[in-house]
Amino acid sequence: MKKTILLFTMVTLVGASFAQKKITTSATVNFDATTKLDALPKAENKTAVASLDTKTGAVAFEVIVKSFSFGNPKIQEHFNTAGWMDSDKFPSATFKGSITNLADIKFKNDGTYSANVTGDLTLHGVTKPVTNTATVVVNGKTITTTSDFNIKVADYGVTGAAIGAGKVSTDPKISVIAEFK
């Protein structure tokens, strides 16, 4: 009997902990590398996978690099070539991190909160630590997280003639928007 109760308790606890982890497969990641010389290098990816664990503060997102949709076919082609993202060799980009001020965010109370996020961003096969703030909006059972940050592409081994010529930003802006229901 004791074993049955213990097993039941464990199953319940495991189930409860899983329930804290929220996942969306329709997060949006925007990429903006436009400069004064060129307004074309910007794209959006609407099929990113993102997760948020409201209990531990663990956050993550991942994208298929070729899912970035540009307005211009030639720029999209350049973006995926070996000179840029080399997406045949490095098909995914990922972020894994955590909210460091979890106590400040009341996931059970509607409101807008500022989250400090730190973690590792892997891009072009290179992993670098990233620290940034994110806005967390709690509205009933829906949690929307938004984070804007810039990366230095050279840190990730992304170089190229267009970057050197000033047609592509050396520190593009990345925006991640995830709605968890």
Place this chain on the structure above:
Amino acid sequence: MTGPEKRMKPWIKKILIMGLILLIGGCFAVWYIFTEKFSDTSKREAAFTVNAMDLIHEFEKYDSLSNKKYTEKIITVNGRVSETETADTTINIKMTDTTSGAYIIFAFQQQHLMEAKQIKEGDSVSIKGSCSGGTYSSILETEYITFKRCAVNK
């Protein structure tokens, strides 16, 4: 005095005209390439027409080969909608293998968002779009395949 030696030699003239034509042609080509936009997917011909579950199983079994075969090609996928996901003004449609959890997700071209919003869970649909490839998700621990610039086949 306007001697014949001041006139441009015919072969130089020809080269200059050819050069000018090439320059104008080159400028036009550059202008065309960098102002070109992706065409309406509904008007493009599909390279492959596949069943959703067959496509998922192909990616699960032969990920690398499938990526080479389908990525950046226009594909028509027929299948049953397992889920619709809305975010802000956009909508994505999913077709999921309930056994493994692997799925295909379709993001739509702006001009086809309204028709995508009419689709409901359980509907059998035909969707055409640009395959972005598939990979294993470490978050979901399953394979997923993404499509961009999709349109609903009518």
